[in-house]
Every structure is written in C-alpha cells, then in structure tokens.
Amino acid sequence: MTEFLTFTVVGLATGAIYSIASAGLVVTYTTSGIFNFAHGAIGMFSAFLYWQLRWDEGWGGFWPAPIALVFVLFIAAPIIGILLQLIVMRGLEGTSETTKLVIPIAVMLAFIGITNWVWQGAEQRIPKPFFGRNAKWSIGDAYITWHQTIIVIAAIGLAIALRFLLFNTKIGVTMRAVVDNPELVELNGGRPNRSAMQSWAIGSIMAAIAGVLISPLLGGLGVLALTLLVVNAYAAAIFGRLKNLPLTFIGGLVIGLSVSYWNWISKTGQKWPWLSELRTTLPIVILFCVLLLLPQDRLRGNRPESLREQFRVPSIRATILWSFALVSIISGLSLIISSKWEALLTRGLTMAIIGLSMVLLTGYAGELNLAPLAFAGIGAIAAFQFDVGSTVETGPGFATLATLLAVGFGFLVFPAFGLVKRRLFIAVTAFSLFVFILVVFFDGTTGTGIASRESMSLSGLVVAALITASVGATVALPAIRLRGLYLALATFAFAIFVDKMVYKQRETLTFDIPLIGDSEDLSINLFNNGALNIPRPKFWGIDFGEKQWAMLIFVSIIFCCISVALIQLRKSSYGRQLTAMKDSPAACATLGMNMRRLKLSVFTLAAAIAGFGGALHASNLRTIQEDYPFTIWEGLALFMLTVVGGIGYISGALFGGIIYACAFIVMGDFWGKLAEDWRSFDWLFTFLQDFFLLLGPALAGIGLGRNPSGVASQIFDGFRILRKRENKGIIGIGSLLIAFSWFLRVIDVYNGWIFIMTSLPILFLMPLLGDANTRDRDQSKDKSIEMAGIDFQFSDEFISFIDKELSIPSNPMWKESRNNDE
C-alpha cells in the first residue's frame, strides 16, 4: 500500500508537469494554428537558465529562488515567446503544413544548439528541488516532498487560470478568434498580432514552468533528455485533441501515472530487461495509440491557391541528362579531391538517397514523415542482421523469409503501377523469384549463414529495403487514417520509439518463425552492444572498401537511378494520383479513389528507399552507433534541410543530403583551422566554428519561411536562363573553362583552392551573363518599332537600333534636337 501510494504520488507529480507543458502547447496551437515543436526545447532552455542563475559558480549563480524564478518564468520566457512570434512564426501564414511543421522544428534544433553552445562541457549540472531534498510531509507511510506538492498546486492553479483566461475574458476569446479569422478580428478593432504575441508568451511561460519543475526529477541536466521529457507532454495535448484543456490535463496525469505504475510493476525496468527502455518510451507509445484512437477531423479540401509553394516536374530527358552531368561531375571531382572530401561527399549522397524517400512521401504525396532516419536505421540493422551480421543463422528459413517479404512487397506496391490480375501475379512471381535467386545463389546464403561475411552484398541491400518496406507498411497500416500534423506526430513517436527501444536494445530476442521449425528460430541481438560494424560492398570485382572514389561514384549512380525512377513515377498515373491526394484528399475520396491503398503503397515504397539508403549510408560509414547517425535529431535535421532544399524536387534531396553531411562540418572545420592559424583571432574563429556547427542547420531551417519552395529550385531557376538558344555559347565556353581548370588541377599545376577560386566564379557568372544576354536581345526584339514613344520611351540606343535596322546612317542632328526638347 505504501509502495502504491509512493508511486501514485510520483506519477501525479510528473503527470502534473506534463499537464502544464501540454496546456502551454494547446494554448499556442489553438491561438496560432502552429504546433510548437520547440515547446520542449524552450522548457529545456529555461531549466538550464534557472540552474545557471541559482547554482552556477560562473555568471549568475546564487540568486535567491524567488528572484530567479520571476526572471526565468516571467521575463525570459515571455520574451522568448514574443520574439519567436515576431521573428519566426508570424511569417508562416499561408504556408503549407510542411513548412508550418519544419520551422518550429528548426527552432527546436536552434534551442538545442544554443544550449549546447552556452552550457558546453561535460560538467554535471544538478538542480535541486524546491526547499531541498528533505523537505517533505507524509500521508501514512508515504512521503510527499514539498517539490511534488508545489508541482500539483501549480498545475491546478494554472489549469483554472488558463481556462478562465481563454473562455471568460475578452483577451482569451480574441486569442482564439484570431486563429479562426484574423481579418475579421481586425475588422472588429482587435489586433491579431498582439493577440498572437500574448498567446506565444503564455505558451512559453508554461513550457518554462514545466522545464524548471521537471529538471530536479532527473539526475542532472541533459539537453536532449530534458527536451524529450517535455516532448512527452505532446501525448497529453493530443488527448485533448489540441484544443480541450480539461482533457489535456487529464491526459497529462494519465501519462504520469502510467509511467509511474509501469516502473512499479516492472521494478524500474529490471523485470523484463528487453522492455527496460519502456520507462522512457511509454508516453510516446501512448501518444501513438491516442493518435490512432482519436476520431479524425473529417477530410477538408485544401485551398491550393492560398499556398505559396509550387513544384514543377522536370522531363525524363532532362532528368537523365542531369544524372549524367551529376555522375560525371562527381567522377571528375573524385580525381582531384582528397579522400576525406570523398568520404564527406559520399555521406552526403547516401543521405540524399534517404532524402529521396521524403521527396516521394512528403513532396509528391504530401504525407509528413518525421522518421526518415528511423527507417534508414532499420535498413542498416536489417542489412547487418541478415547479410553481414553474426547473430542470425541464415539458411533456407532466411531465404523463405526474404521471398515472402518480396511477395508481400509486390502485392502491396505493384498494383499502384497499374499491374492488376494476371500481370500483377506474373510481376510478383518474377520479383520474388529474383529476390530468391539473389539471396540463395549469388550470395550463397544457404547453409551455414554468413557470419564470416566481410562485405555487404547486393542481396543485403535488397533485403534491407524489403524489411524496411515491411516495417514501413506495418507502421503505416494503423496510421493510415492520419493526416498532416497527426501523421507527423505519429511518425515522430515512431522515431523516438526506434531510438530508445531498438538502438538501445541490448537483449537477444528470439522469434519463432512459423512453418519452419525450431532450428530456424530467429534470435536477434538487435543492436549488439551499441555499435554495429557494417562493411562496404564488394561486387563485380570492385572492393568498395578500399577505394573511396569507387564508393562515391557507385553511390552517385544509385542516386541518379532512383531519381530517374522517381520522376518516371511522378509522371505516371500513380504519380498523378499522389498529387491529387496531396492537393485535395476530400476531392479524391469523392472521386472514388482508393486512398488507403495509395497511402499504404507510397509509405511502403518510401520506407524501402529509406532502408536501402540507410544500409548504404551505414556501409559507407562502416560503423553505426546507437547515437549516430540515425537518431531522431539527425532525422529531424535531415528532414528540415530537405525541405529547405525543396522537398518537391530531386534537387531538394540532393541539396538536403549534401548540406547536411558536408556543408556545416566543412564550414566548422574551415573556421577551426583559421582559429589554429591565427591565434590572435582565436575567439572569433572559434565562435564562428561553433556557430556553424551548432546553429547552422537550424538557422537554415528558420530562413526557409521566406522561400517555401526551396533553395534548390531557386538556384536552378537562376540557371534556367541558360537553356535559351542564344545562351548555348555561354554554357559551352563556361564549361570549357571549368574543364580546363579541372584539367590543370588534375595534372597538379595548382592546388584545390585555386581550382575552386577559378571554377566557382565562372559557374556563377554564367547565369548572370546569360541573363544580360537575353535581356539585350529581348529589348531589341520585343519592342515593335511602331509602338516607339507609346509603349516605351525613345532612347538613344533605340534610335540607333532603328537606324541600324533600316540601314540609314545615324543622324546626330536628330539626336541633338531631341535633347534640346527635354
């Protein structure tokens, strides 16, 4: 009984904190329509700030609790909220759901970056509970600390105050009205901006309160742990469907209590070791379940005309041309860059392949997936376990499994491409036969297993894709009704689940594979001891392990193949269905399209691409760890950068992958090296280095608001002018010059820097020259001579142009008389 009471008290206290945090989330959501992903990070930041003011030896430090509290909660937090609204969130009106999601994610990453930056070092930071650890009172034998008491009182007080504010005061009602119809609020004499600022201030105060209250319950302050802890509150907010405050509060308590009781039952995770991480994952599991059970909003037609994004589809021919260009550029580069750069570029390209899965899923089909790297990680694990791993006995059982997976994949995805009935049957049979042959004969996986395999095989990659596809389908199946934000949250929950339950799994799991018998049981040690060694591929007589450049070119060819396939797919009837689904699900439903199958197939396909890319990425890195490179944070950053690049475009994925893997690291390195070379400016360069490493991606994401269609498309637009016939010469000469410079670099006339310094300016000069060239011609072409002086003004150039066209000698007298007129 005493135990029960103790766990109840603990559960209530954490639950109350979740309630507070989620209430803040609901306030910002109902009043701005933006789901503030950064909410957890604001709480985390505030906890750090509070710790700094109260206990640090450095700046701040030793402020009395009330003053520190007032400062953190009622000065810093509202300022953060107001600044967020003013600088970032205000620009989100009229943007798509994707942009509305990505920018708060970018803000979250920014807060994580800033906190990591300000509070560097591995120093233990331990905040104390209010009134110290020993201030407690008791019910029977169960002790209740003052900290817990304060938490519960604060939660109740805040609940009542918020409810009153939102429903019974003009300020609150106005805040809710702004979401509905800001124009009408203005016509009523209200000020929507001020209202939004108020609500963001309130939201961020709530986050700060939660952060400050929850931090003493952890061992010490940790950036990611604290952020995730507040993220747990998202489940509570979903309980209340993001608008119902009382339900949200109950949701918070339910989550707190279930975690606490689970701890009690499982003896803080010791009873069932393979479930030990469920302690931290339970809220996320609850989030997933609540999302699934929640009655969904009815389908609403989007208003495409109000969106600022627009994506064009290039032709197949152009895509193939660009592919050849990309592969040859990369091959050319591989001759002149060091292997470190080659490794970075390869990383970028494998990431870009994973990015392609997002282009398909989010860019084409409009389905948000925040777990791209969770799928990639599963792909890598699958490749390890079934291809190169040491734990799984592969034999006939494995071949059967792979074939079954292939059959499932075929039946799920092929119909989407118009294969039905007999043709579907033939295609599926052919595909599974292909997989079977690949697995059994080419990789010799019959018999003893492949424990001693030293390289990744083609079948490994295919099996990785197939297994990830089946996982993708399994996740998508229940989530199929979800759309937009809810789908994003469900995938986010899945990503956290994979982070904790899969990557941190240390136990050996044993599965019975039905039909095959005991000897074929599958025992898997999912993530060994926190690191998996995944070797490079080796086929067609090329050892990709030894030659980084071979890997680079191989990966770039694969990227191009998938890209061409995707463009082909986008142009097919399937692609048009996806676009239709993205534009207006409601219209699709009324047209009688089978959206479930469409969604399921696109999810499966995207997961397959991600898994394939993940296996490649892992094999390129050779080792993956539990905290690199497939974590939720990396996944969010990749998703964000792909959106920045332009998620509707192949080039967006390329941009996202390469920027993600190389740009910030290179920039950081660059400043770091300068810092070494120029000791006296050390502080400046170190600052810049940290800046780019920690904040670069986040700031890139925040800047996106200005340009929702993506950066890549803008760059391409810049080069589009070169396609005109009159500019062919410019391309020719420019390319020749760059090729020449490249040649000089190859024969070692000069070093890499000079190559960059010569070729980049030429590259960027080309569109400028083209632009100028075209304008010149337009000027003389488009203006019809009859309209001179009516449509446009006479100019000296124009007169000389007429003179030239009519081949009359130019007449200085005429010019003079005109000048005199003026």
Add this chain to the structure above:
Amino acid sequence: MTPLLSLHRINAGYAEIPVLHDVSLSLYPGKIYALLGPNGGGKSTTLKVCSGQLTPTSGDLIIAGKPMTKSNPSTLARAGICTIPEGKGIFPNLTVRDNLIMMSKSGIPSEDIEEVAYQRFPQLSSRARQTAGTLSGGEQQMLAMTRALATNPAILLLDELSMGLAPLIVGQLYEIVKQVASGGVAILIVEQFARTALEIADTAGIMLNGRLVNEGRPESIQKDLKHAYLG
C-alpha cells in the same frame, strides 16, 4: 448634411492590377446606400477600401470629416466602422456566445450584448453554446448581424448579406437594416440581388468594371440596372 464616410476619387487595386478607377461616394447618417453591379465589378473592393483592408493607390477616405486613408482596419473599427465581410462574418470555431463576446468593447458588458442579440433573433438563444460554424447559413448571417450591431457602430458596411439565403430571411435581415438606419447609422450594402436592396435603399449606385457608372434614387437606378447587367 455632412457625410459620415466618403470616398474621394479612389483608385485601388491588387498588386499590379488596378481595379477601382476614380470612385467617389458618400454615406450619410441614417441613409442606406446600395452598391450594385455584376460580378467582378469591384464592389467588394470598394468596401475593402472603406474598411481599411485595402489601401488605395490614390484618393482619400474621409471619416466624419477626418482623412483616414492610411489607417488600418482595427483603427477604423475603433472609430466606429463595422464591417460584415463577404461570406465570413463569423468565427466558425467559437461558440455563438464567444462570437458575441468578441465584439464587446470596454464599456458594454457582454451580458447586455447577449441579451440584445437574443431579443432580436430568438433562434440564437437556444444555440448559445453551439459552435458558430455548425449554424445554418441564415443563422450565421443573423449572428454576423447581431455581432455587428452589438457595438453601436456609426457606419455599417455589409457585403452580400443575402448570399445563399431564402428570400424570407433576406427580407427579415433587411427589415433590421432599415431599423438600424432609422437609428442614425450610415449603411453601405453591397448586393447582387438588386430588388430587395433597392426597396430599402435611399441612394443606389451601379458599379461596372471598377467605375461608378450611375448613382441616384433607387427608382431611377432600377431602370438602368438591366442595362448594366446585360452589358
């Protein structure tokens, strides 16, 4: 009599596209002005200029003798202009009650507003806790009207009040418009559905391609109207 609101040689448009050309009109206290014309004529645009949602490229907006061309909608609203925009005069996700509270300015307690509203439209009182988006089209317009009237505006701008409503309800709403006008409020109604509007109007104008082509007594306008619609 000085006009409460007057537009003086307004030119306005969206981005690069000019819509209004040299539009001048005046609203007088207690009088109803009906602005009629075919689709895309620029009626709603004129109304947006009056309410401050659209800043004209040239010309003046004068409220009670004061030039207020550059003011934003909320300033104008505080100055006593009340607008029911085309088709979306309510907050669909708020309850009927909250919709009414939204209008309360300091000084008028929300209870009073509710009481007046329910007196005028008894249907609404049973729906006080329903979200406004679930009301029928007619009830929504009623709500929009009461909301607008709750603040005792000096000038009332109504865009297509009759859109999608049965003639009976339109008649009922116009009856109220007439009552309000008799209380000294200057009213601008923008309408497609000319006949009922002309019945209650004191002055009427026809807008064609962004120009006010005809203005005068309703009876005289009636004759020209056919002409305007048929080209």
